[in-house]
Amino acid sequence: MKFLDLAKVYLRSGSGGNGCISFRREKYIEFGGPDGGDGGGGGDVWAETVDGLNTLIDFRYQQHFFADNGRPGMGRQRTGKDGDDIVLRVPVGTEILDEDEETVIADMTELGQRVLLCKGGNGGWGNLHFKTSTNQAPRRANPGQPGVERTVWLRLKLIADVGLLGLPNAGKSTFLAATSNARPKIADYPFTTLHPNLGVVGVDGKEFVVADIPGLIEGAHEGRGLGDLFLGHVERCAVLLHLVDGSSGTLLEDYDTIINEIEQYGAGLDDKPRVTVLNKIDTMDDEERAFLREELEARSGGKVLLMSGASGEGTTEVLRALRAFIDEKRLREAPEDDSEWRP
Ligand SMILES: Nc1nc2c(ncn2[C@@H]2O[C@H](COP(=O)(O)OP(=O)(O)OP(=O)(O)O)[C@@H](O)[C@H]2O)c(=O)[nH]1
Numbered sequence: 496m497k498f499l500d501l502a503k504v505y506l507r508s509g510s511g512g513n514g515c516i517s518f519r520r521e522k523y524i525e526f527g528g529p530d531g532g533d534g535g536g537g538g539d540v541w542a543e544t545v546d547g548l549n550t551l552i553d554f555r556y557q558q559h560f561f562a563d564n565g566r567p568g569m570g571r572q573r574t575g576k577d578g579d580d581i582v583l584r585v586p587v588g589t590e591i592l593d594e595d596e597e598t599v600i601a602d603m604t605e606l607g608q609r610v611l612l613c614k615g616g617n618g619g620w621g622n623l624h625f626k627t628s629t630n631q632a633p634r635r636a637n638p639g640q641p642g643v644e645r646t647v648w649l650r651l652k653l654i655a656d657v658g659l660l661g662l663p664n665a666g667k668s669t670f671l672a673a674t675s676n677a678r679p680k681i682a683d684y685p686f687t688t689l690h691p692n693l694g695v696v697g698v699d700g701k702e703f704v705v706a707d708i709p710g711l712i713e714g715a716h717e718g719r720g721l722g723d724l725f726l727g728h729v730e731r732c733a734v735l736l737h738l739v740d741g742s743s744g745t746l747l748e749d750y751d752t753i754i755n756e757i758e759q760y761g762a763g764l765d766d767k768p769r770v771t772v773l774n775k776i777d778t779m780d781d782e783e784r785a786f787l788r789e790e791l792e793a794r795s796g797g798k799v800l801l802m803s804g805a806s807g808e809g810t811t812e813v814l815r816a817l818r819a820f821i822d823e824k825r826l827r828e829a830p831e832d833d834s835e836w837r838p
């Protein structure tokens with residue numbers, strides 16, 4: 496089971512522009528000297544860590560990054576325009592690997608870190624450069640150097656911000672599918688190997704990662720050993736989202752089952768902030784909603800949100816509640832040196 500986000504990208508820096516062959520032409524000057532300018536440099540391809548990203552999902556939509564070519568030099572000593580650089584914006588924590596998927600080219604651990612992946616080709620010299628004492632009218636200029644092509648992998652260890660809890664059939668997958676529709680489930684990446692019950696959801700322009708973790712609780716329950724990787728992820732969750740199926744007819748028992756499992760599991764899971772949701776409210780009328788909510792609030796000792804993953808009702812409020820806990824945790828953990836802060 497891997498919580499890794501992977502993306503393969505194709506990069507190419509720009510070629511340099513050709514140098515120019517040209518001679519001065521002015522009134523009263525019969526044989527003007529060479530005045531051909533140099534070609535512009537080709538654009539580079541860089542990677543840079545930026546704020547506000549915590550997945551590689553953008554690279555699902557764009558995999559080719561080609562920087563612009565430099566423009567050729569021109570007469571009257573004019574240098575060609577440089578090609579624009581192109582910058583891959585990646586989250587902090589991204590590793591960049593060579594095509595072999597083993598050689599690490601760069602480990603992007605700090606905010607604002609920049610690494611050059613493909614250098615643009617140099618522009619060629621114009622004939623101005625080739626003037627010598629013996630040759631005052633060189634008919635020679637250099638071509639621009641070609642750009643560099645390269646394929647690299649981006650690899651990011653995903654941090655699950657939210658752990659999704661609930662009995663089988665509570666509606667976890669439905670919730671993930673409904674809330675991650677604008678940003679598709681990570682499992683749908685054509686180029687990743689991920690646990691399927693993991694999704695990226697977005698609310699108010701920020702995204703976070705929700706991981707379905709009941710498998711892990713069942714595992715603990717049966718006394719099976721669990722990988723450190725997995726535990727690490729749960730420990731780093733900012734908040735747990737507990738979905739309780741309001742249509743099961745066994746609301747409080749269902750709730751207790753999960754709470755017992757959390758307590759047995761240990762690893763600080765029961766100290767995590769929790770958002771409790773009464774799900775499948777599309778099956779109930781207002782009276783039933785109010786009644787079940789009251790029951791659940793009394794049992795959980797906290798606020799209960801109402802939601803239907805199927806109809807979408809209440810999902811935004813749930814996402815916002817999760818978001819608030821995530822923001823709070825990130826603020827709390829922000830070091831004095833804010834370079835590691837990851838929104
Ligand atoms: N009426 C209604 N049905 C829902 C809702 N959410 C899920 N369901 C149904 O409940 C059943 C289980 O939904 P899933 O999303 O697969 O539940 P799950 O929690 O992922 O289940 P497991 O993967 O088995 O743990 C499906 O038949 C869904 O169509 C809801 O909000 N309203």
Ligand SMILES: [Mg+2]
Binds near residue numbers: 667668669
């Ligand atoms: Mg499911």
